[in-house]
Amino acid sequence: MSRRARLWLFGVAGPGLAAVLVIGFRGLPAFGHYHGVYGLVVNGVELSMRHATDYVTALNFDLRAFDTLGEEYILFASVLGVTLLLRVMREEDEEFSAAGRGLDGSSDAVRLLALVLVPLLVALGVYIVLHGALTPGGGFQGGLVLAAAPAALILAGRYLELKILAPSWAMESAEGIGAAGYALLGLGGLIFASVYFRNFLPAGNPGQLLSAGFMPLNSIAVGLEVMGAFLIVWTAFLDQALLIRRRSLEAR
Amino acid sequence: MTVLQIVALVAVAAGGGAVALATDPLRQTLLLGVFGLALVFLFFAFQAPDVALSEIVVGTIGLPLIILAALRKISEQERTRQRDEDRP
Numbered sequence: 353m354s355r356r357a358r359l360w361l362f363g364v365a366g367p368g369l370a371a372v373l374v375i376g377f378r379g380l381p382a383f384g385h386y387h388g389v390y391g392l393v394v395n396g397v398e399l400s401m402r403h404a405t406d407y408v409t410a411l412n413f414d415l416r417a418f419d420t421l422g423e424e425y426i427l428f429a430s431v432l433g434v435t436l437l438l439r440v441m442r443e444e445d446e447e448f449s450a451a452g453r454g455l456d457g458s459s460d461a462v463r464l465l466a467l468v469l470v471p472l473l474v475a476l477g478v479y480i481v482l483h484g485a486l487t488p489g490g491g492f493q494g495g496l497v498l499a500a501a502p503a504a505l506i507l508a509g510r511y512l513e514l515k516i517l518a519p520s521w522a523m524e525s526a527e528g529i530g531a532a533g534y535a536l537l538g539l540g541g542l543i544f545a546s547v548y549f550r551n552f553l554p555a556g557n558p559g560q561l562l563s564a565g566f567m568p569l570n571s572i573a574v575g576l577e578v579m580g581a582f583l584i585v586w587t588a589f590l591d592q593a594l595l596i597r598r599r600s601l602e603a604r
Numbered sequence: 605m606t607v608l609q610i611v612a613l614v615a616v617a618a619g620g621g622a623v624a625l626a627t628d629p630l631r632q633t634l635l636l637g638v639f640g641l642a643l644v645f646l647f648f649a650f651q652a653p654d655v656a657l658s659e660i661v662v663g664t665i666g667l668p669l670i671i672l673a674a675l676r677k678i679s680e681q682e683r684t685r686q687r688d689e690d691r692p
Contacts, residue, residue, distance in 0.1 A: 383605060384605075406654070408654040409654070480657065488653035488654045488657060489653075489654065489657055490654065492658055493654065493657035493658050493661075496657075496658060496660075496661035496662065496666070497657075497661060499661070500661050500665055503665060503669070506669070582661075582666060585670065586666075586669055586670070586673075589669070589670050589673035589674065590669075590673050592673065592674075592677050593672075593673035593674070593676040593677045593680070594673075594676075597680075597684075598681070598684055
């Protein structure tokens with residue numbers, strides 16, 4: 353399509369889209385005025401029945417725990433796809449000597465910062481995972497922070513050390529155990545409460561670490577899976593960028 | 605609407621526009637990280653700290669890191685192809 357035709361198309365479609373958006377936005381309730389019933393029910397039920405104080409986590413890991421199972425396995429399947437696509441091919445080699453190439457320009461200050469960041473991020477990640485039902489956060493957020501901890505070593509130009517700190521076997525087992533554990537927690541609901549993913553643990557005292565029924569366990573399972581998933585994907589991409597080389601023509 | 609929310613909305617609009625208008629992929633990736641950070645402030649200003657927490661890592665490390673690695677691989681492959689073609 354020529355540039356002129358594309359401009360014509362945009363000239364018609366752009367104002368049309370704008371008109372539809374304006375009409376749609378005029379029908380929305382006023383800013384900050386919530387008219388749904390669902391949110392009110394969640395707020396009431398999750399504190400009184402489950403003793404959870406973060407309703408977002410309560411929604412993800414209790415009321416709609418089954419939806420989260422689907423999301424878990426979307427992530428699982430996509431990680432599987434990435435690792436399958438980015439495996440070492442027949443005419444390729446892994447060059448470990450080349451691992452630092454292009455990354456070794458970081459200054460001493462950045463390297464020190466990365467060293468300080470790793471333990472801090474681990475602590476923050478564990479905190480966010482365990483306090484999922486109490487404060488903002490939960491398995492997904494905490495798992496991401498945990499995955500970012502070894503990734504801080506990339507800042508320091510130490511890619512091979514990342515693979516030592518977060519070896520692939522450990523990350524693969526974390527992902528597998530997390531995904532399987534979450535499904536098994538749902539099965540626990542089926543066995544002890546006769547409904548898949550119904551809470552089967554005592555609610556405890558609101559605000560305490562061991563409260564909100566099985567939500568902390570769900571949070572840990574999801575945290576493990578998300579941490580493993582992101583580190584597997586990152587290392588798969590970085591392996592391709594830093595280690596894996598096509599063999600030269602005569603070596604093939 | 606508070607001042608913080610308006611500032612966050614303007615930052616997101618500017619960041620999104622900058623990402624779309626950038627022509628160099630490398631610069632675009634770095635702008636994407638900044639755009640992700642603007643989104644974090646937006647989510648936080650609109651009282652969604654849970655979403656903001658996920659977006660911090662996904663938007664500023666998760667996605668840019670993958671794109672940067674892919675860009676490096678592409679330029680590497682182009683260099684290899686060039687070398688193979690130059691050989692007599």
